Amino acid sequence: MDIVVAGSHGLIGSELLERLREDGHHVRRLVRRPAQTRDEREWDPDAGILDPSAVEGADAVVNLAGAGIGDHRWTTEYKRTLVTSRTRTTGLLARTLAALDAPPPVWVQGSAIGYYGDRGAQVLTETSSSGEGFLARLVREWEAATAPAQDAGVRVVHARTGIVLSPEGGALGRLLPLLRLGVGGRLGPGTQYWSWITVHDEVAALRHLLTAPVHGAVNLCAPLPATNAQITAALAQALHRPAVVAVPSFALRVVLGELASDVLGSQRALPTVLEASGFRFAHPSLEAAARWVVDR
Numbered sequence: 001m002d003i004v005v006a007g008s009h010g011l012i013g014s015e016l017l018e019r020l021r022e023d024g025h026h027v028r029r030l031v032r033r034p035a036q037t038r039d040e041r042e043w044d045p046d047a048g049i050l051d052p053s054a055v056e057g058a059d060a061v062v063n064l065a066g067a068g069i070g071d072h073r074w075t076t077e078y079k080r081t082l083v084t085s086r087t088r089t090t091g092l093l094a095r096t097l098a099a100l101d102a103p104p105p106v107w108v109q110g111s112a113i114g115y116y117g118d119r120g121a122q123v124l125t126e127t128s129s130s131g132e133g134f135l136a137r138l139v140r141e142w143e144a145a146t147a148p149a150q151d152a153g154v155r156v157v158h159a160r161t162g163i164v165l166s167p168e169g170g171a172l173g174r175l176l177p178l179l180r181l182g183v184g185g186r187l188g189p190g191t192q193y194w195s196w197i198t199v200h201d202e203v204a205a206l207r208h209l210l211t212a213p214v215h216g217a218v219n220l221c222a223p224l225p226a227t228n229a230q231i232t233a234a235l236a237q238a239l240h241r242p243a244v245v246a247v248p249s250f251a252l253r254v255v256l257g258e259l260a261s262d263v264l265g266s267q268r269a270l271p272t273v274l275e276a277s278g279f280r281f282a283h284p285s286l287e288a289a290a291r292w293v294v295d296r
Helices: 011-022 076-099 134-144 147-151 175-180 199-209 228-239 249-264 272-276 286-295
Strands: 002-006 026-031 040-042 060-063 106-112 155-161 163-166 196-198 216-220
Touching: 002 011, 011 026, 011 163, 011 199, 060 076, 076 106, 076 134, 076 147, 106 134, 106 199, 134 249, 155 199, 163 199, 163 286, 175 228, 196 199, 196 286, 199 216, 199 272, 216 272, 228 286
Parallel strands: 002 026, 002 060, 026 040, 060 106, 106 155, 155 216, 163 196
Antiparallel strands: none
């Protein structure tokens, strides 16, 4: 396949790029600077500039572009960046694809389980309603920006990703080093559900969705969601370290500001559509995931 990828520099994007090439696919990368290699195509989402030739003739598009949710405190300015870095890129791609005489048949669009909001222990599937709060509003706008491409007949998949577990960073970027030192533990009450997925399974799922006959929302998370306390305990056990130094909720709010609402929020999401489409997880259980993260 000839696949266009936007957002290829992040944790998931860089891994996806490597795996797609190993699979034998030809990849074109959309980059926000002058193209330096034959596989790069320059674009400027902030200025609304994307040459149609950059995506013309492609068999599929994958868009993972967007500022990191946990990279900074959620100031008013950074919240605006979180929204625009997603809606501008997605909207520009959607309009460009819709204007092509023969748009790519499939578009796998990054999204997030933040769509559901803080729902406690409620079991969530792709048919569950959207929740309240900043992240839920962001994801609604993000997904809605694909509408022009959907109207043009492109099979659009909204890959609602959960908490990505990776030894290289992501959700564990700050927690894993503390656990290795034996000074980590649950965050807040620890009872909040984290619908997690290893980066290995995340990338495998994205590749699967390029050809699986599904469209719309797809939860990218393991079939056994766990609480924050269970996840930290499993990682600590795999490291043969204690996990007894809990971080109280008020401390998280002082350090992280409004971002703490994401850390303390609870989403118990299930990958109903993904499993029904035939996908099989390499790390379906928390214990298997923790061992993989530690061993890698």
